[in-house]
C-alpha cells in the first residue's frame with residue numbers, strides 16, 4: 290500500500306479586483322448572468338460565463354422547476370448552450386458566480402459534482418484544458434487551470 294497525492298493546486302485571489310483584466314471581465318459576465326437566473330425555489334442564483342476560443346462569451350444561469358429535479362444548473366445551461374450552437378468551438382475558461390437572498394455568499398461557490406462531470410466531458414472532447422474561476426457574491430475567488438483538477442479519479446469514455 291502507498292499513499293497517492295492527488296495534487297490539486299488552485300490560485301486564491303482576495304477578490305475579483307485581483308484577477309487579470311480578461312478574467313475580471315469574464316467574471317463580470319457571470320455576475321450579470323445571475324440576474325436572469327430563474328430560481329424562485331432556492332433563491333440561489335448562479336451565473337456562468339464561458340470564454341470561447343474566438344474570445345466570444347456565452348453565458349448561462351440556473352433554471353429551476355416546480356418539479357425540482359427538472360431544473361438545471363447554470364454551468365450545464367452554459368456549456369450545453371455553447372456545445373449545441375457551436376459544437377466545434379473550444380472553450381478557454383469558465384467563470385462562475387452565485388448570489389443568494391437567504392445568506393451572504395462570502396466564499397467561493399464551486400461547481401457541483403454533476404457540472405464538473407459534464408464540463409469534463411467537453412474538456413476531454415476538445416483536448417484542451419478549461420480554466421475555472423469561481424466566487425460567491427463577494428470575497429475570495431478561486432482559479433484552477435482545468436476541470437480535471439476539480440475531479441480526481443474522473444470517469445471518461447476510455448473506460449467504455
Ligand code: THU
Nearest residue numbers: 331333335351362363400401404
Ligand atoms: N446550482 C447551480 O446552478 N450550479 C451549481 O454548481 C450548484 C447549484 C443551482 C441549482 C439550483 O437551482 C440552485 O443552485 C440551488 O441548488
